[in-house]
Amino acid sequence: MGVIHGEEMVLNIGPQHPSTHGVLRLKVKTDGEIISEITPVIGYLHRCFEKHCENMTYDQVIPYTDRCDYLAAMANNFGYVVAVEELMELKVPEKVEYIRVIMAELQRIASHLLALGVYGLDIGAFTPFLFMLRDRERILDMFEMTCGARLLYNYMWVGGVSHDLPKGFVETAFQFLDYFEPQIEEYNNLLTYNKIFIERTADIGVLPADVAISYGVSGPNLRASGVKWDLRKNDTYSIYDKFEFDVCIGDGGQGTLGDCWDRYYVRMLEVKESVKILRQALAQMPKDGDVHQALPKKIRPPKGSIYSRTETPRGDLGFYIESDGSPIPTRVKMRSPAFTSLSVLGELAGGWMMSDVISILGSLDIVLGEIDR
Amino acid sequence: MSADQEKLITELVEKGLAGDMDPINAIEDRVLRSKAKAALAKAKRAAKTATTAAPTEEKPATETIAETPPSDNPNKKFGKMIEDTFQGSLDAELNDTHIQLKPDNWFEIAKWLKSEPSLYFDSLQCHTGMDVGENMLEARYNLHSMTHDHKIEIRIAVSRDKANIPSIEQIWRIGDWFERETYDMFGIFFDGHRDHRRMLLPEDWEGYPLRKDYEVQETYHGIAIPKVKVGWE
Numbered sequence: 001m002g003v004i005h006g007e008e009m010v011l012n013i014g015p016q017h018p019s020t021h022g023v024l025r026l027k028v029k030t031d032g033e034i035i036s037e038i039t040p041v042i043g044y045l046h047r048c049f050e051k052h053c054e055n056m057t058y059d060q061v062i063p064y065t066d067r068c069d070y071l072a073a074m075a076n077n078f079g080y081v082v083a084v085e086e087l088m089e090l091k092v093p094e095k096v097e098y099i100r101v102i103m104a105e106l107q108r109i110a111s112h113l114l115a116l117g118v119y120g121l122d123i124g125a126f127t128p129f130l131f132m133l134r135d136r137e138r139i140l141d142m143f144e145m146t147c148g149a150r151l152l153y154n155y156m157w158v159g160g161v162s163h164d165l166p167k168g169f170v171e172t173a174f175q176f177l178d179y180f181e182p183q184i185e186e187y188n189n190l191l192t193y194n195k196i197f198i199e200r201t202a203d204i205g206v207l208p209a210d211v212a213i214s215y216g217v218s219g220p221n222l223r224a225s226g227v228k229w230d231l232r233k234n235d236t237y238s239i240y241d242k243f244e245f246d247v248c249i250g251d252g253g254q255g256t257l258g259d260c261w262d263r264y265y266v267r268m269l270e271v272k273e274s275v276k277i278l279r280q281a282l283a284q285m286p287k288d289g290d291v292h293q294a295l296p297k298k299i300r301p302p303k304g305s306i307y308s309r310t311e312t313p314r315g316d317l318g319f320y321i322e323s324d325g326s327p328i329p330t331r332v333k334m335r336s337p338a339f340t341s342l343s344v345l346g347e348l349a350g351g352w353m354m355s356d357v358i359s360i361l362g363s364l365d366i367v368l369g370e371i372d373r
Numbered sequence: 374m375s376a377d378q379e380k381l382i383t384e385l386v387e388k389g390l391a392g393d394m395d396p397i398n399a400i401e402d403r404v405l406r407s408k409a410k411a412a413l414a415k416a417k418r419a420a421k422t423a424t425t426a427a428p429t430e431e432k433p434a435t436e437t438i439a440e441t442p443p444s445d446n447p448n449k450k451f452g453k454m455i456e457d458t459f460q461g462s463l464d465a466e467l468n469d470t471h472i473q474l475k476p477d478n479w480f481e482i483a484k485w486l487k488s489e490p491s492l493y494f495d496s497l498q499c500h501t502g503m504d505v506g507e508n509m510l511e512a513r514y515n516l517h518s519m520t521h522d523h524k525i526e527i528r529i530a531v532s533r534d535k536a537n538i539p540s541i542e543q544i545w546r547i548g549d550w551f552e553r554e555t556y557d558m559f560g561i562f563f564d565g566h567r568d569h570r571r572m573l574l575p576e577d578w579e580g581y582p583l584r585k586d587y588e589v590q591e592t593y594h595g596i597a598i599p600k601v602k603v604g605w606e
Contacts, residue, residue, distance in 0.1 A: 042572070042573065043571075043572065043573035043574060043575070046573045046574065048582065050558070050583060051582055051583060054583075211546075213495050213496055213519065214495070214545055214546040214547065215546045215547050216496065216497060216498070216545070216546075216547035227519075229519060234522070235522075304470065305470065305526075307498070307499055307515045307526065309498070316498070318498060318499045318515070320499050320501055320513070320515070322503060330503075331501075331503055331504075331583075333499065333501040335498065335499040335501075339550065340547050340550075343546075343547055343549065343550040344546075347546070372573060373573075
């Protein structure tokens with residue numbers, strides 16, 4: 001039998017499609033079941049974040065950073081305030097640093113739980129998603145207890161945080177951690193080592209380390225390719241140098257190094273590390289201290305620019321801020337980790353089957369709010 | 374000021390110089406606290422001038438080291454290396470915050486920055502544009518080396534009339550999307566980019582929104598674009 005020449009067909013996935021995690025459109029050129037070319041089209045959620053920033057004061061920007069990565073709003077607040085504080089050379093009280101780290105790590109768990117759950121959902125495992133959302137809910141309850149909001153917090157301010165931790169927070173947090181840690185084993189039994197799940201993810205969408213670095217891929221996606229790189233360790237900020245935790249990397253446990261399963265599993269391992277950090281931070285946190293003590297009356301950073309990076313659940317979040325000495329920033333550029341992660345999709349997904357594209361896209365854990373800004 | 378207070382302040386300044394600011398911040402009396410802080414600032418300044426003055430004094434004594442003035446600042450150090458390798462590529466004096474380059478041989482410099490073993494800038498962290506006024510636009514690149522863990526910032530200024538910069542999209546692949554976004558927002562053209570399209574805005578959008586003098590078009594495909602309200606209502 002000779003070779004059958006099929007015709008190439010262009011197929012649109014999205015912009016309105018549940019497995020695109022937002023309004024993302026993928027222009028896919030297919031040859032039968034095989035993808036020959038894939039072009040992400042973005043911008044459907046563009047809200048002119050950077051233009052808005054040029055028209056408001058530094059503290060007014062913070063609620064907008066919430067809305068960029070709405071699944072890890074605390075982490076985005078954190079990245080922005082760290083950048084502004086670095087520009088102002090402002091030192092914040094120790095208690096505030098502890099609260100920020102606690103919030104950021106809780107947020108990391110919440111964000112990873114959603115990422116892992118939704119990833120299972122993409123591939124057809126419905127139950128783990130419900131388990132993980134149930135536990136994520138408890139974290140959101142703690143956020144609500146602290147600042148009243150469940151999703152978009154505006155919690156971290158330049159020089160401090162909006163509210164002190166409420167009475168009983170530390171106890172609630174410890175209770176949660178005690179409850180949560182055994183749950184990880186359950187997720188593993190339900191999803192991680194599920195035969196069908198492994199079939200769908202192992203050896204699929206292998207991302208070599210050098211390609212990942214060239215495309216600016218960061219965070220768990222980079223670590224899954226075997227690069228031991230975590231800003232909390234390598235370019236430490238806030239008080240992360242006080243805690244002991246490991247940087248988890250992929251090892252090709254079920255297939256090849258840097259495949260979809262590795263990217264999934266690195267997140268699962270990171271959740272455990274976050275629990276470790278949380279236990280230390282909650283125990284060491286100073287009891288007294290005014291979280292509003294260092295709030296500047298007027299935020300006027302000196303003339304100059306800064307590029308500051310922090311590690312969010314999705315990777316290196318960078319803020320490039322240029323100040324002319326006035327209370328309004330001249331330019332705020334957000335270098336979003338999901339943007340760079342998505343850019344590698346074209347390279348990653350070529351040659352795979354149509355159904356694998358969903359696996360690969362889900363494993364990158366993108367948030368369109370952050371990509372389009 | 375009483376002798377007791379003076380003694381207290383000297384103690385606090387010593388602690389402050391060692392990096393422990395808590396005792397100073399814990400002082401109840403505001404006047405005393407500000408005095409202590411002023412004394413600390415003075416002491417710090419004195420220490421700084423002492424350290425900067427020291428090498429100039431030592432220079433004649435150790436001539437072998439003085440030949441290559443050691444600069445810890447990566448922007449100065451690597452800026453000098455660029456100037457040595459690609460003569461005439463610097464656009465301004467070397468400084469602590471960035472390296473200002475001419476656009477002409479940016480592609481070759483970028484290639485060299487990535488391949489030279491002692492530099493090895495393997496990661497383009499951030500790239501953005503900037504409207505610096507006076508009819509000038511600027512492209513800025515934050516480079517980082519994961520191997521050596523050093524970082525620099527490169528700035529390339531071009532005039533609005535001829536806003537062309539060589540594309541580095543083939544050196545750092547993320548440059549592809551970064552440059553498309555900068556083109557989209559600032560109208561800087563990247564020569565040699567293989568997919569030079571807008572990134573976030575539609576292809577037929579008019580103007581470049583992040584320029585400071587940008588004015589939004591009135592309608593787009595017959596849809597009225599609401600004007601941004603000035604001030605609070």
